[in-house]
Amino acid sequence: xxxxxxxxxxxxxxxxxxxxxxxxxxxxxxxxxxxxxxxxxxxxxxxxxxxxxxxxxxxxxxxxxxxxxxxxxxxxxxxxxxxxxxxxxxxxxxxxxxxxxxxxxxxxxxxxxxxxxxxxxxxxxxxxxxxxxxxxxxxxxxxxxxxxxxxxxx
Amino acid sequence: xxxxxxxxxxxxxxxxxxxxxxxxxxxxxxxxxxxxxxxxxxxxxxxxxxxxxxxxxxxxxxxxxxxxxxxxxxxxxxxxxxxxxxxxxxxxxxxxxxxxxxxxxxxxxxxxxxxxxxxxxxxxxxxxxxxxxxxxxxxxxxxxxxxxxxxxxxxxxxxxxxxxxxxxxxxxxxxxxxxxxxxxxxxxxxxxxxxxxxxxxxxxxxxxxxxxxxxxxxxxxxxxxxxxxxxxxxxxxxxxxxxxxxxxxxxxxxxxxxxxxxxxxxxxxxxxxxxxxxxxxxxxxxxxxxxxxxxxxxxxxxxxxxxxxxxxxxxxxxxxxxxxxxxxxxxxxxxxxxxxxxxxxxx
Numbered sequence: 001x002x003x004x005x006x007x008x009x010x011x012x013x014x015x016x017x018x019x020x021x022x023x024x025x026x027x028x029x030x031x032x033x034x035x036x037x038x039x040x041x042x043x044x045x046x047x048x049x050x051x052x053x054x055x056x057x058x059x060x061x062x063x064x065x066x067x068x069x070x071x072x073x074x075x076x077x078x079x080x081x082x083x084x085x086x087x088x089x090x091x092x093x094x095x096x097x098x099x100x101x102x103x104x105x106x107x108x109x110x111x112x113x114x115x116x117x118x119x120x121x122x123x124x125x126x127x128x129x130x131x132x133x134x135x136x137x138x139x140x141x142x143x144x145x146x147x148x149x150x151x152x153x154x
Numbered sequence: 155x156x157x158x159x160x161x162x163x164x165x166x167x168x169x170x171x172x173x174x175x176x177x178x179x180x181x182x183x184x185x186x187x188x189x190x191x192x193x194x195x196x197x198x199x200x201x202x203x204x205x206x207x208x209x210x211x212x213x214x215x216x217x218x219x220x221x222x223x224x225x226x227x228x229x230x231x232x233x234x235x236x237x238x239x240x241x242x243x244x245x246x247x248x249x250x251x252x253x254x255x256x257x258x259x260x261x262x263x264x265x266x267x268x269x270x271x272x273x274x275x276x277x278x279x280x281x282x283x284x285x286x287x288x289x290x291x292x293x294x295x296x297x298x299x300x301x302x303x304x305x306x307x308x309x310x311x312x313x314x315x316x317x318x319x320x321x322x323x324x325x326x327x328x329x330x331x332x333x334x335x336x337x338x339x340x341x342x343x344x345x346x347x348x349x350x351x352x353x354x355x356x357x358x359x360x361x362x363x364x365x366x367x368x369x370x371x372x373x374x375x376x377x378x379x380x381x382x383x384x385x386x387x388x389x390x391x392x393x394x395x396x397x398x399x400x401x402x403x404x405x406x407x408x409x410x411x412x413x414x415x416x417x418x419x420x421x422x423x424x425x426x427x428x429x430x431x432x433x434x435x436x437x438x439x440x441x442x443x444x445x446x447x448x449x450x451x452x453x454x455x456x457x458x459x460x461x462x463x464x465x466x467x468x469x470x471x472x473x474x475x476x477x478x479x480x481x482x483x484x485x486x487x488x489x490x491x492x493x494x495x496x497x498x499x500x501x
Contacts, residue, residue: 004178011177015169029173036177083167090163097160112157113164143156151156 007036010056013114017057020109021064023098031063038063057114058124061106068102096146104139107132446476446491453489453499454480462487 001009011032018031038059046052085091097108106125110116118136122129140153441449447470454463466480466487476491490498 007177008174011174012169015173016164016167019167020164029170032169032173033177033180037180040177085163085166089159090166093156093159094163108160109164112160147156151159153156 003040006052007039010053011036013053014056014060016113017060017109018064020098020105021061021102022067027064027067031060031067034063035059054120054124057110061125092147093151096143099146100139100142104135104142107135108139108143111136441476441491441493441495443470443472443476445495446470447478449491449495449497450476450478450480450489453497454487457499458485458487 014035015028015032018035019025019028022028022031035056039056046055083091083094085094097105100108107121110121110124111118116124118129118132122132125132143151143153447468451463454466462480462482462485466482466485469479469481471477471479475493477488478491479486479488481487488500490500
């Protein structure tokens with residue numbers, strides 16, 4: 001696959017993760033742009049798609065963290081742009097996850113949206129599986145309190 | 155299911171297509187060049203290959219260098235032309251070197267011949283053949299040429315006789331073939347070149363009085379003329395030596411005292427010391443001590459009689475002349491005898 005194809009394939013994944021991390025479209029755009037620029041600049045080869053995906057996710061999380069640490073992000077107040085969803089349930093669930101702490105939010109997003117395993121998440125984040133498990137557990141607990149819908153967190 | 159709801163909610167989020175275009179357009183176009191790759195890894199590979207090749211070839215190189223040294227053909231030394239380690243078998247220039255060496259040796263032998271005392275011998279009876287018997291140190295050569303292609307001559311107690319035309323063979327530089335040598339009776343033999351001068355055994359022709367024998371081992375002082383005194387005799391300085399008890403003059407104990415240095419007793423074997431022979435020349439015309447004592451005794455006898463001779467003691471001195479003193483309680487009679495035989499009486 002060409003790089004353009006790869007960019008197109010993983011563009012949505014990177015953007016959505018960046019948006020869940022930054023909770024801001026502008027910052028998400030910056031993170032997305034940064035991630036793909038990095039990909040395009042570097043002449044690196046990947047073993048398979050899973051390896052490539054894991055790379056994108058890791059770089060997105062790292063770029064998101066770097067933006068959090070920048071002075072610009074600290075001074076700026078994120079614009080409260082509301083995202084539109086088809087149903088209210090989707091909006092409640094999305095915003096409930098968005099309100100979680102960053103580390104819980106990452107684990108929940110990767111586990112439930114990217115369908116990654118605990119081991120994969122641990123590998124990408126660079127933590128232990130037990131840590132990922134505990135983060136997932138606490139995230140679910142917080143979501144249960146917020147959502148009060150009786151969702152099944154399978 | 156939470157999963158399904160959360161997925162559908164995220165799927166509804168669509169990023170801006172302009173962003174995608176922006177990303178695609180802003181992508182830098184890198185020219186793929188292999189030059190850096192080549193420089194980076196190629197240099198390392200080249201260095202490795204060079205090192206490996208050097209290590210692999212080094213033993214062979216060292217071998218070739220060693221074999222080159224070992225295979226140096228003997229006898230083909232450029233500097234000297236003669237190899238130090240030349241073996242008799244493989245020396246292409248051996249003959250030339252030998253010829254040169256023999257020539258040089260012959261010149262050396264000729265030079266030595268001149269330095270050596272010769273004695274011509276005439277063959278009695280025939281009277282025709284004259285052979286020169288020369289004592290030459292024996293010359294020995296080695297089969298292999300030496301460094302400087304010179305032949306050492308050993309002169310240790312060897313007797314070599316040469317003819318007028320010495321032959322030079324491969325084994326020896328100067329080998330003299332004796333031809334028509336006289337009998338060895340009249341031939342003075344010289345033991346060695348070193349002892350030639352010192353141990354010249356005199357032939358009957360050359361023999362002189364025992365007093366004339368050169369037996370002095372001490373350096374012979376040059377004869378000095380002390381000048382003539384008023385008496386008319388010259389005092390010739392003769393090295394001092396002990397005068398042995400003289401046999402002449404009959405009777406009486408004669409005690410003599412040496413005036414000066416001592417001489418070896420070799421000369422006393424003749425019964426008297428050859429005082430005059432100390433100079434190394436024949437003293438047959440000069441007065442010896444015994445003669446001087448004899449003359450003095452005659453004078454004593456003449457003047458004082460036999461009783462004085464028997465009762466007196468004798469004392470002999472030599473101070474360029476013989477001073478013979480006879481003394482007793484009453485009389486002291488001194489007779490001075492020069493080497494020429496002049497007498498002077500003093501009492």
